Amino acid sequence: MTAAASADTRFLIRQAQLVSGECVDLRIAGGRIVEKANQLLLGGDERLIDAASCALLPGLHDHHLHLFATASAGASVRCGPEDVADEEALFKCLRAQLRRNADPIRGVGFHESVCESLDRHWLDRCCDDRIVRIQHRSGMMWVFNSAAIAALKLSSDEVLPEGAERDAHGQLTGRFINLDAWLGQRFQGPRQSLASLSAQLASMGISAVTDTGVNNNLATWQSLSEQLESGYFRQRLLVMGNNALHNIVGNERISVGAVKLYLREARLPELDEFTARIQDAHEHGRVVAIHCVTRVELYFALAALDEAGGMVGDRIEHAAVADSYALEILADLGVTVVTQPHFIAERGDQYRQDVDIDDQPFLYRGAGFLKAGVALAGGSDAPYGAVDPWASMKAAVNRRSKSGYTFGHQENLSAQQALALYGGDLHRPGGGLRELEVGQLADLCLMDCDWVTVLDELDARHVAKTFCAGQPIYERANNKC
Incomplete structure (x- = not known):
């Protein structure tokens, strides 16, 4: 959405129910609410949106x-207790992912209740020839297998930051604690x-x-x-x-x-x-x-x-x-x-x-x-x-x-x-909760039901349209609004 596109977009939202229960018309122009009244006339260059007495919220x-982490997680393997119950289930889950494609494996949502012994050696037993790295659900720890550690290209004399855990023999365990920035520099990509x-x-x-x-x-x-x-x-x-x-x-x-x-x-x-x-x-x-x-x-x-x-x-x-x-x-x-x-x-x-x-x-x-x-x-x-x-x-x-x-x-x-x-x-x-007033940026969420139902159900399925600075960024198909 460009500023020019926002400025050129004009809407009249008719009979939208506010949290007070009152139904009003709102005129949107230049990305903002420019008029609010019981009844407004539709301008020739305006798109009409009939809210039909449905609830209009401020955009959430x-x-x-x-x-970026959330976007990446969408393409990652879920490794938490909600998805894999125990160590055996985690092993099978990762092996199944290995069979699906030849890409490196990125796991998210891990918790030690699934596998207390998760480290590079455990991951190597699952896969020793493909990069595997798994993030703890707190976001504070990553666990790498040996292939992933090798991809960091650490020199033999490199002084590693605190948080790169070592075992009693001085070898990396594969656990990297609170080192997101450091790891990010090593794994830079698009x-x-x-x-x-x-x-x-x-x-x-x-x-x-x-x-x-x-x-x-x-x-x-x-x-x-x-x-x-x-x-x-x-x-x-x-x-x-x-x-x-x-x-x-x-x-x-x-x-x-x-x-x-x-x-x-x-x-x-x-x-x-x-x-x-x-x-x-x-x-x-x-x-x-x-x-x-x-x-x-x-x-x-x-x-x-x-x-x-x-x-x-x-x-x-x-x-x-x-x-x-x-x-x-x-x-x-x-x-x-x-x-x-x-x-x-x-x-x-x-x-x-x-x-x-x-x-x-x-x-x-x-x-x-x-x-x-x-x-x-x-x-x-x-x-x-x-x-x-x-x-x-x-x-x-x-x-x-x-x-x-x-x-x-x-x-x-x-x-x-x-x-x-x-x-x-x-x-x-x-x-x-923000009140919708003239002069505000038109960040809006139009529902397909009245306020009583919105508050009774609190359910995303009732979202019909979403606006950001006067631009529609979501319009549900086949909705009545």
Whole structure:
């Protein structure tokens, strides 16, 4: 979608039902809502869209995902417990993939509950003459077989970064922990097209996304810009990343977001050093978004934010375990939390085994954040979670695992609160569901049913049309709107 195409497109959406229940007409021109009234006359150069009293939502925003990784995952072998139950099943799955084609194998979604002994030697027994690399579902670890290690072209005297695990004999185990940037430099190749992913997101009503890669740099920015210019990616885009993005000037289609900071409880940085990184981001006019999935990581991040001085829009990503005291500090600092309620549905049964029982009541909280006055938004964390925002909304409402176990029913959100997780502002998430007003960019999601049904069912199948800056990026075939 080009700016010129957006500016030339004019629509009149007739009798669209707003969340208030009121039905109105909206005129779209130049990519924005230019009129809103009970009844508007159709212009001669306008396309009429009869909403027929169906619900019109603000376009949904996925506030946390990893675009290129998600696109690549679509062409990868699923290796998680939802797909392969145990070590034997994983072995058969990989062998079957070997028989299908002669390409290198890229696996995703792995969890140690499937195979505790996964390393280069295990993978070599499965396949010793083809590159095999498998990513842990946390995104924090890759496991390579010997062929994949050989493809890294390591010299005998090369000093490897910490995270390249070795055994007692000094040999690489094939496990590479938190080394995505380093591995990416070794495995450089053409970027996966985002066209299919963009279409999938649009079909779910998503008009804008935030790419939250901690290693996003100038090269990533250029790649994403090319995807937009080519028309492969049709949503608006906010790009987090490292300090290399400090001086980038964006536009309405693509803009620079927070400095992404990553914490690992096993190896926390010095508090003064981390605080200085937050202050540097703020001095360059950028907020920070800090990855926190444990209680210790969250408290460390909050201590650093308190020391650095907060900036409106600072974020905690995940806040997977947040006790009551942490909620108080989050509220006092004015920090926004971007969470993933669908992990309860997708991983809840595993959490019951892996997460300390004292932490389980505080997993991916919902109502607790809102009651404490903490701004709350949602993101898929794709490819580490499913991209469907509606499934995430349902999970926020019922908080049930696949087996039916309910995690903290007091944390349940109402359907409208759950929808607001994805219906907020792209640049300032967590402010509640956007109201459709004159002057706004026309990021819209037209449903095929009324608001009562939307909130009752929270289902992507009701998405009829999606607009980004006034351009239709999804139109379901054979819909009545």
